[in-house]
Amino acid sequence: MDTTSTLIRIYLFICQRYRGRLAEAAQRQSNNDQPDFTDEEVLTIYVFGLIKKRTTISEIHKYVEDHFSEWFPELPTQKSYNRRLNRLSAVFAPLAREALSEVGCEKIRDGRIRIADSMPIMLAKGQWASQAMVASDRLASVGYCSSKCVSFHGVKLHLVVERRSEELPVPERAGLTPGSENDLRALRRVLPFIEDGVLCGDKAYCDGPLKERLAEDQNLDLLTPVKREKGQKTLPAADKLFSEAVSRLRQPIESLFNWTDEKTGIQRASKVRSYRGLLVHAFGRLAAAMLLLALNP
Secondary structure, eight states, rough: OHHHHHHHHHHHHHHIIIIIIIIIHHHHOOSSSOOOSHHEEEEEEEHHHHHHOOOSSHHHHHHHHHTTTTTOTOOOOOHHHHHHHHHHHGGHHHHHHHHHHHHHHOOOOHHHHEEEEEEEEEEEEEEGGGGGGGTTTTTTTTETTTTTTEEEEEEEEEEEEETTTTTTEEEEEEEEEEESSSSSHHHHHHHHGOSSSSEEOOGGGGHHHHHHHHOOOOEEEEEEOOOOTTTTOOHHHHHHHHHHHHHHHHHHHHHHHHHHHHOOOOOOTOOOEEEEEHHHHHHHHHHHHHHHHHHHO
């Protein structure tokens, strides 16, 4: 799809949703409740810029100013635009929800396979993680990413997705938690809304009693790799084969995380300086990725 068509479709998508749930989240209650440069334009420019691989607000602003100034004649200065984005930070979570729904899931069916996992969004990492303070009073905290073998200060993006054959999986649920929060604890919040089929996760989701309860009450089979018992050096051959099979089932969510980071740079949040900025970064980039997936399935 060409650039102009992409911009138009994003603008129409945001305008249609903004008149409903998004406007309520904005809570604009002032004498300037109808600015010349609208909230819809603020959101459109940010999402469009991310889709065009401009990863910072300054790059997004300059790109639109240089190439689409006639489309946005009231475009404010970069400083004012950044301020408007932060004021709309509460809009980005419902915007991401709307974008998730745009990708669309098929109706519930027998045998569907879902996958749960998390991805770190890093405000600081390595030796700087313990010293970072951005959003630490609201959401961010120090966590550890085992796949990258690095400590980080930030948050985790949790997804529950539906596996599709030879395609990127479709996200059903998404949420942010502090970087230190256990993945299983985060998953427990949404488990009551997940029924039937198979749910795959890594070793962080191992819980025997939970597996039994889900199978009995929700017809949901929780599959995780087999964990070694304390003192056990190796797994039996059957357990190794089972763990490898579960890992293959889980692989698509890793592909989705890698694709999302490649397209939007969601994991790298070192430029974020506030809690509001963190919400804009995380949910804005998730929304951009889902809209890109919807526009180019």
